[in-house]
Amino acid sequence: MRTAVVIGTGLIGTSAALALAGRGVTVHLSDHDPAAARTAASLGAGTYEPPEGPVDLAIVAVPPAHVADALADAIGRGLARAYVDVASVKGGPRRELESRGVDVSSYIGTHPMAGKERSGPLAATADLFEGRPWVLTPTRETDHEVLNLALELVALCRAVPVVMDADAHDRAVALVSHTPQLVSSMVAARLEEAEESAVRLCGQGIRDVTRIAASDPRMWVEILSANPGPVADVLAGIAADLEETVHALRGLQSADASDRRRGAKGIEDVLRRGNAGRDRVPGKHGAAPAQYETVAVFISDRPGELARIFADAGRAGVNVEDVRIEHATGQQAGLVQLMVEPRAAAVLTAELRERGWALRQQ
Known part of the structure; x- marks a missing residue:
């Protein structure tokens, strides 16, 4: 890969551009807001001058709702030999392209599992993806050269390639990314009207749980709008657990000893299931969970x-x-x-x- 175009110079697009530019790739930057592209260029992410001809790879880094439009436009103009997007939802954009009759053999959906609470080019870093999973969702129609260029992109960003089916990816991120964002925001929302005396008691636990609640609501509305079904399914399971937990806590208040025993067992059950789930979270460098x-x-x-x-x-x-x-x-x-x-x-x-x-x- 010698040349690339990055369409969308927010956090992810600019970080990818910085990584590529730092490894000798000529990167052209494009954004609906020219000021954002100029800002990214000033950081060393590339040039906001358009390429003179087709580039090796076009990276579409726009919100999920605009991915299909941006890809259809770029493919229609013959902007590159290969096209990827980096949106957090994969199934919908591909189906929309296919419904429009766009030739998707030169396109592969991807998703780097990296981000920050802050957005925009000024939050970008060249090492944002280092050591992080980067999902690739090829299909039988995907050209081998396109897959190789996508793998080269992942390697240049020093990420770890993970190949998945697009819909399986969307179900997975609903569980490990999208639902945690909502749950974190729901917990943080309890603090909005809390007494100041209670807020002053906040310790590391509440900080850990609410860290990602600082994320941009507008960005997350766009992400969740592109993956509502799988997220709702996960939340429905959490809602069932919450209902059982509330019932168990009420049991602990009961004057009846058997109710209290059942309540204690219910609470212990959800905590032990939490232990078991937490133990499955990969450890350092994606290895098996380590005990430190x-x-x-x-x-x-x-x-x-x-x-x-x-x-x-x-x-x-x-x-x-x-x-x-x-x-x-x-x-x-x-x-x-x-x-x-x-x-x-x-x-x-x-x-x-x-x-x-x-x-x-x-």
């Missing part, structure tokens, strides 16, 4: 403190697998939780204590 031990370190809110912790962990020869920072309400301090391999926990604990860090007993 946590070393919790008190930290002051001063520049360089976090870097010093990691430097001390490095001196101990310990690799930090994951990290979580919990800020103390109303204080210039917090707690850093370092997740490490079980055999490394004692080594790291001893090293940090020797260097004067205050640790919390787990």
